């Protein structure tokens with residue numbers, strides 16, 4: 001293995017506990033209301049929320065994105081962290097139960113977050129410079145989870161398909177175009193303003209929508225009227241648009257176009273400066 005192919009700390013920690021799996025790897029598992037550990041896993045757990053998780057959950061609950069984030073998430077920010085990532089806030093009761101767990105199980109089941117869907121399959125991306133973004137799976141086998149003693153057999157691929165992970169993975173791929181961008185990998189640090197733009201265009205979609213329609217945004221960027229109309233209504237399209245916009249404003253990628261007359265006015269203003 002070349003030095004640059006060595007796993008990073010997180011990969012090594014995962015690999016020490018569970019070997020890498022491919023989509024065709026097999027395992028046995030079942031989770032159902034009759035199992036003795038039912039609901040045990042829905043407490044005192046760190047659930048990282050992706051922008052698409054937040055979109056699905058807050059829409060299900062009929063909440064605005066900022067309202068949802070304030071009520072149901074925490075935003076830890078460690079020194080080594082490059083981007084803000086919200087976690088689902090567990091309850092303040094002794095067991096620290098998930099706010100969405102009920103007697104019959106998950107009350108937001110159809111819109112449960114990606115990690116809850118994929119469990120007991122974990123997914124990680126390589127941080128190695130030679131393999132940026134390379135994806136791998138691993139099996140999470142926790143003592144309290146009796147689902148591993150059941151007889152239903154799956155491959156990683158059939159399990160993820162059965163759990164409806166596909167749209168979460170598709171948005172995950174688009175998000176990686178920003179979060180695993182080569183410039184960030186090369187050490188680019190985002191300033192407070194850039195962090196704010198990132199958070200708005202990913203997690204605070206209501207605010208991003210207001211920014212598009214209530215600022216000079218549409219006077220500056222080329223956005224077809226029909227597409228702009230769609231952005232008013234379609235949260236998924238707004239998230240896709242936000243991720244493209246971030247690639248433009250943070251990294252200068254040609255994912256958006258500024259109107260020629262705006263560029264011309266800017267050039268003229270710069271030329272007239274003494």
Ligand code: SF4
Nearest residue numbers: 042098100101106116
């Ligand atoms: S969101 Fe649902 S599945 Fe996930 S921890 Fe909460 S209750 Fe459990």
Ligand code: SF4
Nearest residue numbers: 031037039041145147
């Ligand atoms: S602990 Fe495992 S088997 Fe039990 S409810 Fe949670 S996921 Fe299902």
